[in-house]
Amino acid sequence: MSSLVELVASTNQDAAGARTVAIIGGGATGALLARALILRTDREVVLISPEASPGRGVAYGAAQPWHVLNARAGSMSICPDDPMHLVRWARAHGHAIEGTDFLPRALYGEYLADQFATILATSGGRLRHHVATATALHQDHDGYAVLTDNGPVRAGQVILAVGNPQQQRLPGISDAAYAGPHLVTDPWSAYPQPDADEPVLLLGTGLTAVDVALTLTEAGHRGPIEALSRRGLLPLAHPELPPSSAHPDLILDGGLSLRELLRRVRLSIVAGADWVAVIDTLRHQADRLWDDFDDGNRQRFLRHVVRFWDVHRHRMAPPIAARIAELRDRGTLRFAAGRLRSIEPDPRGGLVVTVEGQEPRRFGAVISCTGPGALPGSANPFLASLFRDGVVRPGPYGLGVDTDRDGRIQDGLWLAGPLRRGHSWETTAVPEIRAQVDRLVSALNRQTVPR
Ligand SMILES: Cc1cc2nc3c(=O)[nH]c(=O)nc-3n(C[C@H](O)[C@H](O)[C@H](O)COP(=O)(O)OP(=O)(O)OC[C@H]3O[C@@H](n4cnc5c(N)ncnc54)[C@H](O)[C@@H]3O)c2cc1C
Numbered sequence: 001m002s003s004l005v006e007l008v009a010s011t012n013q014d015a016a017g018a019r020t021v022a023i024i025g026g027g028a029t030g031a032l033l034a035r036a037l038i039l040r041t042d043r044e045v046v047l048i049s050p051e052a053s054p055g056r057g058v059a060y061g062a063a064q065p066w067h068v069l070n071a072r073a074g075s076m077s078i079c080p081d082d083p084m085h086l087v088r089w090a091r092a093h094g095h096a097i098e099g100t101d102f103l104p105r106a107l108y109g110e111y112l113a114d115q116f117a118t119i120l121a122t123s124g125g126r127l128r129h130h131v132a133t134a135t136a137l138h139q140d141h142d143g144y145a146v147l148t149d150n151g152p153v154r155a156g157q158v159i160l161a162v163g164n165p166q167q168q169r170l171p172g173i174s175d176a177a178y179a180g181p182h183l184v185t186d187p188w189s190a191y192p193q194p195d196a197d198e199p200v201l202l203l204g205t206g207l208t209a210v211d212v213a214l215t216l217t218e219a220g221h222r223g224p225i226e227a228l229s230r231r232g233l234l235p236l237a238h239p240e241l242p243p244s245s246a247h248p249d250l251i252l253d254g255g256l257s258l259r260e261l262l263r264r265v266r267l268s269i270v271a272g273a274d275w276v277a278v279i280d281t282l283r284h285q286a287d288r289l290w291d292d293f294d295d296g297n298r299q300r301f302l303r304h305v306v307r308f309w310d311v312h313r314h315r316m317a318p319p320i321a322a323r324i325a326e327l328r329d330r331g332t333l334r335f336a337a338g339r340l341r342s343i344e345p346d347p348r349g350g351l352v353v354t355v356e357g358q359e360p361r362r363f364g365a366v367i368s369c370t371g372p373g374a375l376p377g378s379a380n381p382f383l384a385s386l387f388r389d390g391v392v393r394p395g396p397y398g399l400g401v402d403t404d405r406d407g408r409i410q411d412g413l414w415l416a417g418p419l420r421r422g423h424s425w426e427t428t429a430v431p432e433i434r435a436q437v438d439r440l441v442s443a444l445n446r447q448t449v450p451r
Contacts, residue, residue: 027057198364
């Protein structure tokens with residue numbers, strides 16, 4: 001009933017709504033979109049997000065001082081044609097940095113929030129921040145009504161920038177374990193620290209597990225920490241200096257099968273190529289390679305190659321890699337391969353974990369670092385409502401949401417950010433999101449709107 005009242009109220013709003021673009025989400029993607037829309041269009045823009053100061057999002061908002069970017073400052077500028085923008089901003093704010101440095105993530109969050117605040121203040125009222133959580137979306141002949149917990153917003157165009165899906169519920173973990181205090185399902189939340197001498201299990205061995213291991217040890221955890229995944233692969237480290245150039249043999253101009261691509265990679269490595277240059281060369285072509293793969297090649301990539309790709313592509317900054325090596329040498333941190341069979345509460349406190357082929361073991365806490373789950377199962381409540389109403393569909397292979405190449409879901413409804421992954425393989429990091437935003441705003445600009 002209340003949403004019906006809101007909907008009626010929203011249709012009485014100014015018809016200028018047709019020229020308004022509503023962005024739902026105030027993380028890095030939402031902030032980049034707001035900036036590009038103000039600078040490159042003449043639209044009114046409303047950014048809807050619950051945070052008082054948009055820009056940081058999950059990645060840069062929950063970061064502790066020991067969490068650093070996994071990319072060099074020179075590649076993290078928000079301006080596509082000004083790679084040193086971040087470096088100059090940091091220097092102007094008293095940080096003596098170089099483009100090859102890995103900055104603290106919290107500092108990068110400050111940069112994003114500052115850039116959003118600047119564009120908000122200088123937009124002449126064209127940009128507005130509506131502090132709210134979107135709860136539903138309705139389409140009518142004039143465009144869209146975004147219902148929120150702080151009143152409706154009318155817009156001709158709506159862009160979803162709501163970040164990653166939630167983590168997936170894992171088979172084998174009992175309801176009682178999920179309901180108890182010892183299983184942490186959101187590693188970015190403020191969870192209670194486990195007792196300092198208790199053993200802790202991290203589910204997952206990627207960059208999130210690395211972050212959590214650092215957080216535990218920085219907080220004084222002394223007990224053993226084990227990170228578990230099917231293959232037990234941990235991310236590789238960035239070299240101290242970036243590779244000098246792209247790898248020429250892997251600048252590919254036609255569609256290749258996965259097998260042929262892997263053969264070429266092997267040949268390059270055997271011939272002495274720097275693996276970092278190989279991966280970086282492929283990364284910049286990843287969307288096209290993914291696009292060119294047929295269904296069989298994509299399935300094979302997801303089944304057999306993706307974990308290896310991830311550990312080479314998403315690398316630890318050198319100081320983080322050094323700290324992780326130290327914790328492993330000391331025996332505090334262990335990376336293990338295994339298949340989780342079950343997790344149950346232990347009547348004495350903590351959790352009993354069984355890994356296939358091993359005796360059950362007790363851990364004081366288990367922290368899930370498995371990353372975003374598949375859709376629609378792992379959608380947040382707002383996105384789940386869009387799935388239920390048939391407004392959005394899962395993207396290929398349950399990866400994100402289905403869109404066209406520019407990010408259009410349907411007439412007037414767009415998507416940007418990590419949920420584009422089914423169509424754009426490399427869609428997580430800032431350089432790719434920046435390019436995505438650029439293309440989306442160009443496509444939106446090509447649409448005619450009533451004045
Ligand atoms: C821990 C971590 C570290 C990373 N490090 C790097 C790095 O070093 N370099 C790099 O290039 N990339 C990195 N990335 C990747 C990348 O920068 C992020 O994925 C990117 O910031 C995604 O931003 P986003 O705005 O799409 O999503 P998020 O940051 O998740 O933001 C989503 C926003 O949507 C809002 N929202 C959600 N639902 C609603 C709703 N119903 N109504 C209103 N608002 C809603 C949220 O409140 C939030 O503001 C990292 C990612 C993570 C998770």
